[in-house]
Amino acid sequence: MTRSAPLILMAILSLCAATAAIAASAAEPAQRLQRASGLWKVTPATSPFSWEICVDHERDRLIDDDLWSDFEQECTIESQHRDGDSYVFQSSCPGARLAGSFNGDLNKAYTLTADTTMELNGKSEVQRMALTGEFQGACPAGLAPGAKKMRSGMVMKSIYSKR
Structure with missing residues (x-):
């Protein structure tokens, strides 16, 4: 009986670790909003400067790539809510608070x-x-994947170089 106790304990710890990993990944959807691989045209509502980005789904980070550079490293998500195709979050970033909503x-x-x-x-x-x-x-x-082509035709190098 004493030899099986460590095995049972190890199995329980493994199950807890797996559950924690699943919960941690579910707690970070803003950082993991990832578009389908391919070419995306991004158009700001208040600016004439649209761009196209060649997305690689595995390395894409929508908020990091098109909203707040280094969001994952600099900001902390304080609250978040997902409902179907909608997602809302509140975060604190250096010197600012960022509240966002995603639909689509x-x-x-x-x-x-x-x-x-x-x-x-x-x-x-x-x-x-x-x-x-x-x-x-x-x-x-x-x-290239991660490269942005600006409306003017200028191509910016891949933003995926750090990933």
């Missing part, structure tokens, strides 16, 4: 809206960013 299908089209609140000269200021993404099909030859 990561295989076809989506809308991402975010309010960044920061203190400026003793007053709370809010900057709103809204953008849409539309799947365009396969990436064209010569556009």
